[in-house]
Amino acid sequence: MIKLENVSKTFQTRNGAVDAVKNVSFEIETGEIFGIIGYSGAGKSTLIRMFNGLETPTAGNIQLNDIAISNIQGADLRKARQKIGMIFQHFNLLWSRTVAENIAFPLEIAGVKKAERERRVAELIHLVGLDGRDKSYPAQLSGGQKQRVGIARALANDPDVLLCDEATSALDPQTTSEVLNLLTDINKRLGLTIILITHEMPVIRKICNRVAVMEGGKVVELGEVLTVFQTP
Ligand code: ADP
Ligand code: ADP
Numbered sequence: 189m190i191k192l193e194n195v196s197k198t199f200q201t202r203n204g205a206v207d208a209v210k211n212v213s214f215e216i217e218t219g220e221i222f223g224i225i226g227y228s229g230a231g232k233s234t235l236i237r238m239f240n241g242l243e244t245p246t247a248g249n250i251q252l253n254d255i256a257i258s259n260i261q262g263a264d265l266r267k268a269r270q271k272i273g274m275i276f277q278h279f280n281l282l283w284s285r286t287v288a289e290n291i292a293f294p295l296e297i298a299g300v301k302k303a304e305r306e307r308r309v310a311e312l313i314h315l316v317g318l319d320g321r322d323k324s325y326p327a328q329l330s331g332g333q334k335q336r337v338g339i340a341r342a343l344a345n346d347p348d349v350l351l352c353d354e355a356t357s358a359l360d361p362q363t364t365s366e367v368l369n370l371l372t373d374i375n376k377r378l379g380l381t382i383i384l385i386t387h388e389m390p391v392i393r394k395i396c397n398r399v400a401v402m403e404g405g406k407v408v409e410l411g412e413v414l415t416v417f418q419t420p
Contacts, residue, residue: 190216190239190349190381195248195258197234208234210405211248216383216398218348221375223392223413224385226402232385235402236351239383240272241265253348270298273342277354279334281326287313287337288322294344312340316370332363339370343378350374352384356391368395393417 197209209231216222224232237243238250241257250258255268281290288309295305313322316336326334335355342350352371356364372395375382386392392399392413399416401409409416 189218189251189253190383191249191251193249193251195235195238195245195250197231197238197243198246207405209238209245212405212407213248214400214407214410216381218381219375219379220398221372221382221384221396223396223399224383224402225387225389225392225399226385227387230402231405232402233353236353236383236385239349239351240269240274270294270345271348272351273345273347273349274351274353275335275338275342275355277357279326279338279358281334281337281341283326286323286325287318287329290326290337291340291344294341298345308344309340312343315343315374316340330363331359332366335359335363335367336370339367339374343374343380347380349381349383352382354386355384357386357388364391365394371395389417 193213195209195212196207199206199208212235224235226232234243238245238258239252245258249256252268257268260268282293285293291309291312292305295308300308313319316339318333318336318340321329321333326337329337356367359367368391371382374380384391384396396413398411399413400407401416
């Protein structure tokens with residue numbers, strides 16, 4: 189369970205203060221696929237970056253199960269972060285490493301031994317449907333395949349939560365659909381909580397249970413997808 193209480197984030201810039209997130213409170217249940225939608229600049233990225241400590245709230249609290257993620261630092265934060273996977277619009281893969289090496293990277297950082305790493309990487313490659321591509325380099329893969337590597341890497345340390353930051357925005361509709369199907373499948377099979385941000389309504393409609401609509405740093409609507417996006 190993720191609980192946000194009165195979370196705000198203000199950036200100080202040369203042109204003054206920017207209130208990116210304003211007094212946001214809501215809860216996300218374990219096993220849910222939760223969407224956050226809004227136009228560019230609405231505060232979506234800033235909000236989910238606070239879920240894994242990439243940004244720290246200026247005010248308020250974020251609780252991830254029994255951990256106050258917004259109040260921890262250093263080794264504690266690094267340990268907590270292993271339980272939160274993240275995927276990105278532009279995949280953020282290491283281009284000089286193979287598929288298998290990209291997926292093994294977070295396992296190396298976590299100090300997992302070689303034999304166990306190899307076992308885990310093979311399992312993950314199979315899970316995301318990339319059998320036979322372990323020795324390929326990212327440049328040899330399609331966009332959809334690159335995102336599958338991103339997903340496998342994000343799942344390497346068996347996280348409780350997967351954060352998806354515009355994860356299908358660089359993909360064509362057919363590939364988007366395939367990646368969303370994979371995410372739904374992983375959600376069902378692993379019981380993993382998935383939080384995704386997007387500016388695309390069809391993405392929310394296709395896989396989310398609930399959605400929060402953000403505007404100007406605030407959550408202006410929140411509820412079941414079918415209720416929030418009712419078509420008359
Ligand atoms: P979204 O993900 O919905 O596009 P963001 O969270 O990226 O929105 O941005 C929300 C607001 O915060 C925008 O006005 C953006 O310019 C500002 N912002 C985001 N990150 C920073 C930063 N590191 N420094 C200053 N302003 C930022
Ligand atoms: P973006 O469009 O955000 O730059 P990419 O998918 O192109 O995203 O790149 C993801 C990451 O890989 C970035 O950190 C980028 O610096 C790095 N990268 C991209 N292309 C190359 C390359 N040819 N060689 C090495 N690193 C690269």
